Amino acid sequence: MNFNLSRNQFFLILFVVQSGSSFFSFPSPFVNAAGRDAWLVFIVAGALHYMLLLFYERNYKNFKIGPFVGWLYKIYWLFLTIVYMAYIDYTLAVWGFPETPQIIVIAVLVTVSLYANLSRAETVINLSVMLIPLIFVFVIFLQFAWKDLVWTNLFPFGESTGAEWAKGFLKAQIAFIGSELYVFFRKHVDSKQKIKGRPLFFYQILWFTFFFFSVLIVILYYTPRGLERLPEPLLFLLKAQEVTFVERLDLFFLYIWTVWTIITIVIISFAALYVHRLHFNEHQKRDTIIWHIFLVLLPLFFLSKGFVEKLNDVIIYLYLVFGLFIPLIVILMNRRKQK
Amino acid sequence: MKKIILISIVCSFLLVGCWDERLFKDITIVPLIAYDGKQGSWTGYFTHAVVAKPDSISFSTIQGSGVSIEDTRLDANRKTGELLDPSQVLVVLLTTEAAKTNPIETFDIAYRMPRTRLSGRLVVVEGDLAQYHKKTENMGKELPDYYEANLKTAELDSVIPDINIQSAARLLLDEGIDLQLPYMKMSEATGTPGVEGVALFSDKVFSGHTLNAKESTIIQILKKKPGKSAMFTYKWKKEDKDYPVTVTQNKVKKKWVITGNSIHATYKMKFSVNEFAFDHLDKERSRKELEDFLSKELTKDFNDVVKKLQEAKSDPVGFGRTVRAFHPQLWKKGKWQDTFAELEINVKVEAEITRTGILN
Numbered sequence: 001m002n003f004n005l006s007r008n009q010f011f012l013i014l015f016v017v018q019s020g021s022s023f024f025s026f027p028s029p030f031v032n033a034a035g036r037d038a039w040l041v042f043i044v045a046g047a048l049h050y051m052l053l054l055f056y057e058r059n060y061k062n063f064k065i066g067p068f069v070g071w072l073y074k075i076y077w078l079f080l081t082i083v084y085m086a087y088i089d090y091t092l093a094v095w096g097f098p099e100t101p102q103i104i105v106i107a108v109l110v111t112v113s114l115y116a117n118l119s120r121a122e123t124v125i126n127l128s129v130m131l132i133p134l135i136f137v138f139v140i141f142l143q144f145a146w147k148d149l150v151w152t153n154l155f156p157f158g159e160s161t162g163a164e165w166a167k168g169f170l171k172a173q174i175a176f177i178g179s180e181l182y183v184f185f186r187k188h189v190d191s192k193q194k195i196k197g198r199p200l201f202f203y204q205i206l207w208f209t210f211f212f213f214s215v216l217i218v219i220l221y222y223t224p225r226g227l228e229r230l231p232e233p234l235l236f237l238l239k240a241q242e243v244t245f246v247e248r249l250d251l252f253f254l255y256i257w258t259v260w261t262i263i264t265i266v267i268i269s270f271a272a273l274y275v276h277r278l279h280f281n282e283h284q285k286r287d288t289i290i291w292h293i294f295l296v297l298l299p300l301f302f303l304s305k306g307f308v309e310k311l312n313d314v315i316i317y318l319y320l321v322f323g324l325f326i327p328l329i330v331i332l333m334n335r336r337k338q339k
Numbered sequence: 340m341k342k343i344i345l346i347s348i349v350c351s352f353l354l355v356g357c358w359d360e361r362l363f364k365d366i367t368i369v370p371l372i373a374y375d376g377k378q379g380s381w382t383g384y385f386t387h388a389v390v391a392k393p394d395s396i397s398f399s400t401i402q403g404s405g406v407s408i409e410d411t412r413l414d415a416n417r418k419t420g421e422l423l424d425p426s427q428v429l430v431v432l433l434t435t436e437a438a439k440t441n442p443i444e445t446f447d448i449a450y451r452m453p454r455t456r457l458s459g460r461l462v463v464v465e466g467d468l469a470q471y472h473k474k475t476e477n478m479g480k481e482l483p484d485y486y487e488a489n490l491k492t493a494e495l496d497s498v499i500p501d502i503n504i505q506s507a508a509r510l511l512l513d514e515g516i517d518l519q520l521p522y523m524k525m526s527e528a529t530g531t532p533g534v535e536g537v538a539l540f541s542d543k544v545f546s547g548h549t550l551n552a553k554e555s556t557i558i559q560i561l562k563k564k565p566g567k568s569a570m571f572t573y574k575w576k577k578e579d580k581d582y583p584v585t586v587t588q589n590k591v592k593k594k595w596v597i598t599g600n601s602i603h604a605t606y607k608m609k610f611s612v613n614e615f616a617f618d619h620l621d622k623e624r625s626r627k628e629l630e631d632f633l634s635k636e637l638t639k640d641f642n643d644v645v646k647k648l649q650e651a652k653s654d655p656v657g658f659g660r661t662v663r664a665f666h667p668q669l670w671k672k673g674k675w676q677d678t679f680a681e682l683e684i685n686v687k688v689e690a691e692i693t694r695t696g697i698l699n
Contacts, residue, residue: 068344094453095453096359096453097358098359099358099359100357100358101358102358108623148506148509151659152515152660152661152663153660153664155663155664155665156663156664156665156667206561221508221511222512223509223510223513223514224511225512225513225514226508226509226512229450229512237503239453239457240457240503240505240506242458248453251454313361
């Protein structure tokens with residue numbers, strides 16, 4: 001598959017995949033695990049994220065995979081999309097569509113991905129652009145909670161224990177998921193456009209600000225005991241806001257989140273099919289359809305609260321394997337081969 | 340192929356949601372609810388809209404009982420031809436007995452079900468609930484609108500805080516601050532319910548202590564969250580004559596100094612004069628005299644209110660939030676409500692007249 005990305009397209013894809021499904025679900029498990037110092041933990045985690053990006057940037061040319069590693073990534077991404085699909089469908093059922101058959105909702109979401117992935121690569125790449133205004137709208141509406149924020153909630157700091165810091169780091173990985181696409185798509189970025197240095201730092205700042213803002217607003221709005229009860233604190237916060245033009249602001253943003261997740265699934269599916277075509281270039285249409293049949297059917301087995309919680313926990317560990325460990329091994333092996 | 344997929348996507352979007360439609364012909368909106376009872380034994384009064392003829396909506400109240408507040412609705416449902424839908428609730432009345440249960444547990448359904456409007460208000464009322472459901476001519480409005488308007492006015496006048504179902508939960512889950520809810524009573528003169536002040540909560544349940552309108556206004560200023568206007572009226576004695584003086588608070592700055600077991604709170608308040616028949620406010624001396632008078636009276640009233648809070652073991656001001664953040668030794672002494680009740684708290688008000696109206 002041959003396609004070219006501009007620098008902005010590359011960063012946008014990365015940002016959408018990293019924030020796509022996790023943005024609403026990230027603050028609660030992270031802050032609950034890290035304790036009152038969660039905002040400090042995230043600053044340190046943010047620094048680690050930048051180091052990871054620098055590592056990817058320095059070594060992406062050495063990230064060349066064979067069919068076996070390719071299959072591992074395809075299975076990982078299939079798992080990831082199933083988790084995302086199950087989670088968004090469960091959330092939609094709980095918040096908005098309790099009576100609608102879940103297979104209908106999943107089928108509708110997956111059809112968008114099928115359409116995009118049967119089209120040219122540009123369709124997938126440019127789909128993310130439609131999210132840019134929605135992200136701004138989302139951030140603006142969160143400001144409605146400004147008068148309810150309690151700044152003393154940030155203090156006292158230094159209270160989290162070593163175990164809480166460790167758990168916090170682990171949960172912070174939710175915000176890292178998707179960064180592995182860097183090593184796959186980096187080589188498709190226009191070689192005339194510079195990534196190293198300031199552009200990469202700018203992306204890091206953007207990613208950090210976005211997630212740090214979500215952590216901060218959740219800490220300032222909720223007490224630790226209140227947060228323990230809420231799996232989607234930002235959605236609950238939006239539900240509590242009273243506006244004149246819509247009865248339920250949370251539903252409005254739930255739809256935005258759904259679109260966000262669909263586009264994330266489109267991109268991850270695109271990445272999986274891209275890796276598949278590196279080694280198996282025949283029957284492209286058939287394979288795309290099979291992939292999407294999996295996406296419709298498999299999430300149906302995991303639509304309960306228990307599964308959603310467990311799967312969301314598992315993907316953190318899988319990310320450590322596929323975002324950190326495997327790229328490290330592949331890069332080191334290829335570097336040794338070159339020597 | 341692509342065209343078929345595109346058409347299916349567009350058509351399927353039209354389908355989603357069909358299963359979840361709720362038609363007004365099947366449900367009836369309940370804007371006013373009242374609860375009485377205790378854990379395990381509840382009575383609910385649901386005031387719902389009745390459309391007898393087009394363009395005419397009246398309200399009727401139906402009663403239900405059960406082991407939880409949701410159970411009372413299900414019981415009441417069986418007595419109506421439509422499904423009672425409390426998702427648009429504006430006001431929830433609680434008797435003083437009902438308020439002695441933890442609202443987080445009692446109203447679990449309100450927080451758990453996504454359809455509930457969290458901007459509805461919780462109110463504690465005194466006496467029998469039945470009298471709060473009678474519409475009188477003095478009201479001039481339908482019952483739910485009357486309560487909503489009455490509470491809104493009290494909020495604008497800084498008598499009650501801006502608290503809804505959601506913010507009540509946030510305060511109940513915060514160990515550093517206690518909840519205060521609007522407190523209503525039936526007026527003997529007019530036979531209509533009116534806002535009396537606030538009901539003080541201590542560690543998640545109603546403490547049994549209430550404050551009157553003036554004391555409640557002081558709480559909102561101590562919190563530094565007054566409504567649109569906060570007014571105080573005092574009698575000023577001069578040359579053997581009483582002159583009523585009414586001032587509106589314009590700005591307030593607070594400073595809390597917490598040392599050991601004591602809190603020294605200073606409030607610098609700027610006022611504009613609404614009523615002062617003695618006049619002569621163009622003279623520095625008269626202004627100073629009035630400022631000293633207001634500072635003295637307000638300091639006394641503020642300290643009296645703080646003492647009442649300590650007696651009720653209730654901290655709706657949120658001293659505990661600052662103590663938790665910056666004074667861990669004091670915070671860790673024990674349950675905050677007990678520590679708060681034992682503290683030595685001194686409030687000093689420094690009043691300044693900055694506006695005198697269009698007269699001197």
